[in-house]
Amino acid sequence: MRGEKGVSRRRMMQVVAGGGSALAALSALTLGSCKATADLDITQFNSWLQGVRDEAAARGVSAATLDDAFKGVAFNYDVIALDQKQPEGTMTFVDYLARVVNDKRVANGRALFQQHQVLLKQIGGLYGVQPRFIVALWGIESNYGAQQGDYRVVEALATLAYEGRRAEFFRKELLNALEILQHHDVSAGNMLGSWAGAMGQCQFMPSSYLRFAVDADGDGKRDIWNSTADVFGSIANYLAGNDWNASQTWGREVKLPAQLDSNLVSLDIEKSLEEWRKLGLRRADGGVLPVVHKLNASLVRPDDTSGPAYLVYGNYKAIMKWNRSTYFATAVGTLADKIEQG
DSSP, rough: OOHHHHHHHHHHHHHHHHHHGGGGGGHHHGGGGGGGGSSSSGHHHHHHHHHHHHHHHHTOOOHHHHHHHHTTTOOOOHHHHHHHOOOOOOOHHHHHHHHOOHHHHHHHHHHHHHHHHHHHHHHHHHHHHOOHHHHHHHHHHHHHOOOOOOEEEEHHHHEEEEOOOTHHHHHHHHHHHHHHHHTTTOOOOOEEEEHHHBBBBTTTTTTHEEEEEHOTSSSSSSOOOOOOOHHHHHHHHHHHHHTOOOSSOOOOEEOOSSSSSGGEEEEEEEEHHHHHHHOOOOEESOOOOOOOOOOOOEEEBBBTBSEEEEOOOOHHHHHHHOOHHHHHHHHHHHHHHHHHOO
């Protein structure tokens, strides 16, 4: 996984936009940042693609699948511009949360939660994941499926792999994408996603798709682009596969005492709620922590030394495996709570 701080700021901008496709609007402003590609020999791109084809063919991907996958694929400068544009991260967590977990997203989440309650209950029970978290992840990743991204995944991944900054990672994801096409779950033309190759309504990278995508509606395809059941099942399967505990929530906002060792703010440190209570932590409303619950918790502060603080449990760390960003994980938990309150 990528480093937390780098991902949190960059991923923050994706989420605020409402999904990967919204970043396309930035391309006109960022093409000038592609100067770094000036030394890249783009004329060799097709030769490089042939090497990928040969490797994929050796893994069992058919010539017909490869022809379809690479038809019209070209080096995409927009993708490189977006990859090179690193947002400065000037938005505080409080501002970020207000934009990501806004009233409209909460209202839509509550309505969709009610609309799909039968399906959500079925899938949540099957995988041991509370439905509100399925809906919250769906909402933050793609604005409930409305913004999935409109980049051709094969072209985006090929561009990023050839550019070379993270060549090994993106080449593996490209080969994974070709394997998905070989399974005929989706056509190359319909395999769309973000500029970074994250796909569908749950924004899975191809490797996550191969591990966790499921055919929940029983039509023989794992369709995270169009099937609500498959989207819900895939999200739940991902969480279940990363040690989700249905008997616990994600965490809670807390008030800190005036003097607290800043070294205790770490996901690597776990203490019982009783121990945190003795250190002076209180609920956000000033009440006593519910120490009757035998939970271990870590203390996180998305903005490090300022802003709100949270005691978080094991499920929070499961969300962090989805995206190693405290901004993202806290937003998912907050949205899930607000959906349940509706």
